[in-house]
Amino acid sequence: TLFRSCVRDGGEYEWKETARWLKFEEDVEDGGDRWSKPYVATLSLHSLFELRSCILNGTVLLDMRAGTIEEIADMVLDSMIATKQLEESMREHVKEALLKRHHHQNMKIGRA
Numbered sequence: 001t002l003f004r005s006c007v008r009d010g011g012e013y014e015w016k017e018t019a020r021w022l023k024f025e026e027d028v029e030d031g032g033d034r035w036s037k038p039y040v041a042t043l044s045l046h047s048l049f050e051l052r053s054c055i056l057n058g059t060v061l062l063d064m065r066a067g068t069i070e071e072i073a074d075m076v077l078d079s080m081i082a083t084k085q086l087e088e089s090m091r092e093h094v095k096e097a098l099l100k101r102h103h104h105q106n107m108k109i110g111r112a
Contacts, residue, residue, distance in 0.1 A: 014101040059085060073098045 019027045024038035043051075054060075059079045066072045073095050080086035086094060 012101075013097075016102075059083065070099065 019025060020035070021041070022038070025041035026035040026038050028034075029036050059076055061075060061079060064072065064075050066075060076098075077086065077091050077095055080094075081088055081091065
């Protein structure tokens with residue numbers, strides 16, 4: 001699932017689901033109330049090179065022992081700070097953004 005940060009009623013930020021993959025890719029249509037017709041997604045060569053770069057230069061943690069999303073966020077942030085991808089002064093801001101509420105397309109407003 002792909003999420004994008006947005007502001008909901010009341011001015012609070014949360015992550016909103018904008019795409020999903022079941023068997024095929026589906027996007028949220030312009031009105032934001034329903035899913036598009038499923039289609040086969042393709043990647044450009046440029047996108048594959050970007051993915052390669054992210055895997056080689058970014059933070060990739062595949063085998064971690066964590067029981068909560070907060071523990072996962074802390075491990076990711078620890079790794080990013082240790083590899084100088086993130087300054088310690090930004091830790092709390094990034095953690096706050098990572099832990100914002102998620103709004104899935106099939107959820108009604110007011111539910112978490």
